[in-house]
Amino acid sequence: MRSNLLVLTSSFLIALLLVALVSHIVYPVNYASGEEEEYPYGGTFRVGWSETLDTLKMGQEIAWSLLGCAILSTVYEELAFMGPPPNYDEFVPMLATSWEVSEDYTTWIFHLDPKAKWHDGKPVTAGDVAFTVKYLIKVPVWNGTDTDAKEVEIIDDHTVKIVMKQPITLSVPLWWVPILPKHIWWDYRDDILSYDNKEAIGSGPFILEEWEPGKYFKLKANEDYHLGRPYIDYLIFKSYSSEDALIMALLKGEIDMIAPYALSPSAAHQIMKEGNPNVNIKIDTGDSFYWLTINLKRPGLLGDLLRNLEFRKALAYSIDKSKIAEVAFLGYADPVDVPIYKEMDYYNPNIKGYEYNVTKANKILDELGWKDIDGDGIREGPDEITDLILNLLIIGTNPYHVKIATSITEDLAKVGIKVNVVPVDDSAYWNILGGGPENIEYHLILFYEAIGPDITFALEPLLTGSWSNVGGYSNEEYDELFYNFTSQPDRSKRVKIARRMQEIMLEDLPVIYLVNPNALTAYRTDKFEGFVFGIGGAWTWFSPWTFRKVHLKPGLVEKPKPTPDYTPWIIAGVAIVVAVIAIVYAVKMRGRR
Incomplete structure (x- = not known):
């Protein structure tokens, strides 16, 4: 019992x-891992752009357009990358978990993350890095001082040695270069630009799901990303044909952010006047500099004039930079003499630029023998035949280019110089510049570049043979200083070198630096948070962190329970x-x- x-x-x-x-x-809650706390993941983050991208070929358009850089920084990945703001001097691991460098800063050994995979599931190996170094770098737009390797050696599947031609002391080699999958690109190794790259297989935090050239890109989170998947499920880049359409999309909640530099100051004012409580505008130091490049390779009498330093000084005295800042950017820009932020120790506080002075400009032009003989408002040369008419190349679809060109045209007309503005579309502009200064038929080129805090990019446009040296300038002292700068590990000595290089910029005047516009980011605050702001706003080519960090506000959306x-x-x-x-x-x- x-x-x-x-x-x-x-x-x-x-x-x-x-x-x-x-x-x-207990049903598990889906969270993405964070450094300090966990946030819910999910949602679709939409970004509006004013520019388009018609190709994913690894050429100039994807490398030097902002939308192209957005694709590169989300779909692809580098060995290491510039740290989040304000830690721009630090480089954080990406595909490489660690690295060692020789005492002379030329030999680098990178250890790759064995968990890294391409979007098609194949592992990322040292062979992919070696392929990129050998073949992608041959494309001029990817070839720079910090990418130009002398040799590359595969040590094992996840270890690669790269020997650079020049010491790299300021950064990590190839930090801005996407590593390509060898198994996809091998057949195109001798002509990288012949591959259309429509599928864009990378190893980055997002996977290209679909796209329509010139209209939109839809990216989905890479669940297997070796550094941890992004918080958002989808990232959409959508191009708009007009600024009004961009503004309306933001105010209606159709997009969550307008990409910095897609928003003009006048549009920012318009959004502010709407008083939408869910929309904010953040003003940051801009990463772009505009300058006027003088083509020193033009033939003939006008070419000789452009090569005359005194004439270039007259041009500099003739241009009212403060007016450009007001007219083109409504005051959201700073006039500059060199492309280096004044807050940096590299900036030379003792340089003296060329203030706006019509009287000085007229005096120089008279002394050079260019005078308005027939009274038509345009100066003629010493031969009394050649009119002082200069052709200025700009991107006609860029409103800032148009406004800056208009201001320069007005200013130079006051001293007897006629400017013919030649507007072309974005692709044609870069194709023209890619032909080299000897083949550029224009006397002046309005140029801009998103330089950012990497001072190498600020100094490189005047280096002999540099892709961005579109005016054909060459100075042996400047070149020697540049290479000494990039190979010098002592920062105090680099500062001294950089300050001398700024003096040469103003002594020789191969370009006339104009303005540094502020970065204006318009974004919604009702659904997402985690934006990362710094130089260039919430996103720029050297600061991709917003797309990795932005997330839904906790508790905003009830998450579905798993089955x-x-x-x-x-x-x-x-x-x-x-x-x-x-x-x-x-x-x-x-x-x-």
Whole structure:
């Protein structure tokens, strides 16, 4: 009898315990891992752009357009990358988990993350890095001082040695170059630009799901990203044909952010006047500099004039930079003499630029023998035949180019120089510049570049043979200083070198630096948070962190529960049935006795 009671009691307790366990099953909540705290992931983050991208070929358009850089920094990945603001002097691991460098800063050994995979599932290996170094760098737009390697050696599947031609002391080699999958690009190694790259297989935090040239890109989070998936599920880049359409899309909530530099100062004012409580505008130091490049390779009498330093000084005195800042940017820009931020120790506080002075400009032009003989408002040369008419190349679809060109045209007209503005579309502009200064038919080129805090990019446009040296300037002292700068590990000595290079910029005047516009980011605050602001705003080519960090506000959206697992309930049910049978059996046995 006592044994029957024991069976009865034990069966009941087991059943009760199983039911209790099942009733306390906890459904997991989906969270992305964060450095300090966890945030819910999900949602689609939409960014509006004013520019378009018609190709994913690894050429100039994707490398030097902002939208192209957005694709590169999300779909692809580098060995290492410039750290989040304000830590611009630090370089954080990406595909490489660590690296060592020789005492002379030329030999670098990178250790790759064995967890890194391409979007097609194949592993990222040292062979992919070696392929990129050997073949992508041959494309001029990817070839720079910090990418120009002398040799590359595969040590093992996840270790690669790169020997650079020049010491790299300021950064990490190839930090801005996307590593390409060898197994996809191998057949195009001798002509990288012949591959259309429509699928864009990378190893980055987002996967290209679909795109329509010139219209939009839809990226989805890479669930297997070796550094941890992004918080958002989808990232959409959508191009708009007009600024009004961009503004309306933001105010209606169709997009969550307008990309910096897609928003003009007048549009920012318009958004502010709307007073939408869910829309904010952040003003940051801009990463772009505009300058006027003088083509020193033009033939003939006008070419000789452009090569005359005194004439270039007259041009500099003729241009009212403060007016450009007001007219083109409504005051959201700073006039500059050199492309280096004044807050940096590299900036030379003792340089003296060329202030706006029409009187000085006229005096120089008169002394050069260019005078308005026939009274038509345009100066003629010493031959009394050649009119002082200069052709200025600009991007006609860029409103800032148009406004700056208009201001320069007005200013130079005051000193007897006529400017013919030649507007072309973005692709044609870069194609023209890619032909080299000797083949550029224009006297002046309005140029801009998103330089940012990497001072190498600020100094490189005047280096002999540099892709961005579109005016053909060459100075042996400047070149020597540049290479000394990039190979010098002592920062105090680099500062001294950089300050001398700024003096040469103003002594030779191969370009006339104009303005540094502020970065204006318009974004919604009702759904997402985690924006990362710095030089260039919430996103720029050297600061991709917003797209990795932005996330839904916690608690904003109720997350769907995962499909429940009924296995525990089945087990518990079986246990209860067994327990009931045991109880019935025990009762019957007791009754028989």
